[in-house]
Amino acid sequence: MAPHRLTSALLTSLLATILTAGTTDAALLDVPSPKNYVRRALARATVLNNHVYIEGGQITQYEDGFSSIRGRVENQVNSTLSIPLNESWKSESVTIKATPKPFESLARNRWYLWTDTKNGVFYAWGGYWPFGLEMVTDEVYKFTADSRGGGEWGVETLPNGLRLDQISPGEAGAVTSTGTMGIVIGGQATPWTQLGRDNTRQLSGMITFDFESKALMNGTQKFSPFGDTPVVGASAEFISGVGENGIVVVMGGHVGRTDKEVPLGEMDFFDMRNVTFLRSLTACGSIGRNRTTDWCTKTLTFSACPDFALDKTSQHHQAGRAGCLTTHASRWATDKVLSVGGRGREDEIQIRDAIPQGLLLFDMTATEWKLEYDSNAAAYESANAIKDWYKKR
Ligand SMILES: *[C@@H]1O[C@H](CO)[C@@H](O)[C@H](O)[C@H]1NC(C)=O
Ligand SMILES: *[C@@H]1O[C@H](CO)[C@@H](O)[C@H](O)[C@H]1NC(C)=O
Ligand SMILES: *[C@@H]1O[C@H](CO)[C@@H](O)[C@H](O)[C@H]1NC(C)=O
Ligand SMILES: *[C@@H]1O[C@H](CO)[C@@H](O)[C@H](O)[C@H]1NC(C)=O
Ligand SMILES: *[C@@H]1O[C@H](CO)[C@@H](O)[C@H](O)[C@H]1NC(C)=O
Numbered sequence: 490m491a492p493h494r495l496t497s498a499l500l501t502s503l504l505a506t507i508l509t510a511g512t513t514d515a516a517l518l519d520v521p522s523p524k525n526y527v528r529r530a531l532a533r534a535t536v537l538n539n540h541v542y543i544e545g546g547q548i549t550q551y552e553d554g555f556s557s558i559r560g561r562v563e564n565q566v567n568s569t570l571s572i573p574l575n576e577s578w579k580s581e582s583v584t585i586k587a588t589p590k591p592f593e594s595l596a597r598n599r600w601y602l603w604t605d606t607k608n609g610v611f612y613a614w615g616g617y618w619p620f621g622l623e624m625v626t627d628e629v630y631k632f633t634a635d636s637r638g639g640g641e642w643g644v645e646t647l648p649n650g651l652r653l654d655q656i657s658p659g660e661a662g663a664v665t666s667t668g669t670m671g672i673v674i675g676g677q678a679t680p681w682t683q684l685g686r687d688n689t690r691q692l693s694g695m696i697t698f699d700f701e702s703k704a705l706m707n708g709t710q711k712f713s714p715f716g717d718t719p720v721v722g723a724s725a726e727f728i729s730g731v732g733e734n735g736i737v738v739v740m741g742g743h744v745g746r747t748d749k750e751v752p753l754g755e756m757d758f759f760d761m762r763n764v765t766f767l768r769s770l771t772a773c774g775s776i777g778r779n780r781t782t783d784w785c786t787k788t789l790t791f792s793a794c795p796d797f798a799l800d801k802t803s804q805h806h807q808a809g810r811a812g813c814l815t816t817h818a819s820r821w822a823t824d825k826v827l828s829v830g831g832r833g834r835e836d837e838i839q840i841r842d843a844i845p846q847g848l849l850l851f852d853m854t855a856t857e858w859k860l861e862y863d864s865n866a867a868a869y870e871s872a873n874a875i876k877d878w879y880k881k882r
Pocket of ligand 2: 636637
């Protein structure tokens with residue numbers, strides 16, 4: 490090779506290296522290295538095929554491992570993330586797998602995930618577009634998981650029930666899945682939750698999505714546990730072991746209004762001592778079934794608050810994170826809870842999370858927060874404090 494050709498080849502490869510390095514350096518990552526991780530917020534999580542899937546939300550990251558924030562402070566996450574549950578890991582070093590999404594409208598904050606565990610699928614609807622940008626027409630999306638922590642996105646067609654333009658997609662509803670259907674109770678619709686919407690309204694009632702018939706229903710008048718009262722920011726959890734079809738437990742949230750826009754800070758809270766139980770009376774899932782009268786609800790008021798429920802809350806206080814608004818805890822066995830990301834005050838988004846990669850585990854047997862996951866842990870046993878409490882009463 491002639492010297493000048495060698496030089497030019499070297500130069501080309503050097504330039505390529507510099508350009509690639511430059512690009513890599515400037516690029517934002519959905520999963521920054523643990524040392525560059527600052528905060529993850531507004532994500533949601535679910536469990537399928539022995540993996541935790543983490544969906545949506547925004548990420549803040551350093552570029553130099555300690556001070557310089559890369560890009561816009563918060564950036565929307567553009568991949569579907571996953572963490573394996575078949576092997577043990579530590580929050581500080583676990584590899585989070587990122588699967589890029591086929592279209593950008595799939596970047597969403599706090600969206601509703603309905604999990605059909607049996608079929609290895611979750612559906613995604615509602616939530617809001619980060620910064621209200623790049624909004625598109627409302628759809629119900631479907632993610633089909635593979636066995637390696639990845640999977641495929643698609644748009645679900647809805648042959649039965651209501652059309653999407655007959656309901657208002659919102660956020661901050663109480664979401665859960667019963668195994669045969671997804672549920673959202675309450676929430677609020679804003680200009681960032683629906684393309685073309687110009688006002689904010691709290692939503693009453695309960696939306697259901699049947700995994701088999703793909704029918705969306707709005708049960709405001711017929712089967713909502715709260716009737717016309719909008720519930721904003723509550724939590725719902727399905728418990729399968731109770732009764733024939735299991736029960737849904739609803740707790741917390743704000744009392745909204747349907748007639749005008751009310752800032753969250755001016756709404757009353759639902760009393761945390763009131764816990765609402767919701768039960769489907771018939772076997773779910775048969776196509777075309779009229780389910781409008783198939784629910785019964787009951788609200789119980791608990792006056793005694795067990796000591797064990799109070800005395801652990803100070804642990805990890807320095808890592809306090811907003812409850813249902815910015816953190817999503819995903820419960821995949823009776824004994825483990827994973828909290829993903831979150832923040833305390835709004836401005837904490839720029840302060841590095843004390844929890845490595847934002848992954849905080851709660852061990853329900855030991856009633857302790859942990860920074861590692863043990864895939865071989867023994868089966869769940871009630872914590873001693875809980876056993877004692879029951880023994881005494
Ligand atoms: C995701 O994509 C959007 C739009 O292209 C971009 O602005 C944002 O920075 C990306 N987020 C990350 C973490 O790379
Ligand atoms: C866990 O599952 C992954 C696939 O996601 C596989 O590559 C890995 O070998 C499995 N680990 C164990 C310990 O079975
Ligand atoms: C369900 O219907 C009620 C009554 O028509 C309406 O006020 C509410 O906004 C609807 N819910 C949704 C999520 O569209
Ligand atoms: C809690 O439940 C009790 C009994 O049903 C009821 O009287 C009270 O109004 C409820 N409080 C709230 C804030 O919902
Ligand atoms: C379902 O049942 C309700 C109450 O009986 C009735 O008003 C409604 O028309 C029924 N809907 C369908 C689709 O059959």
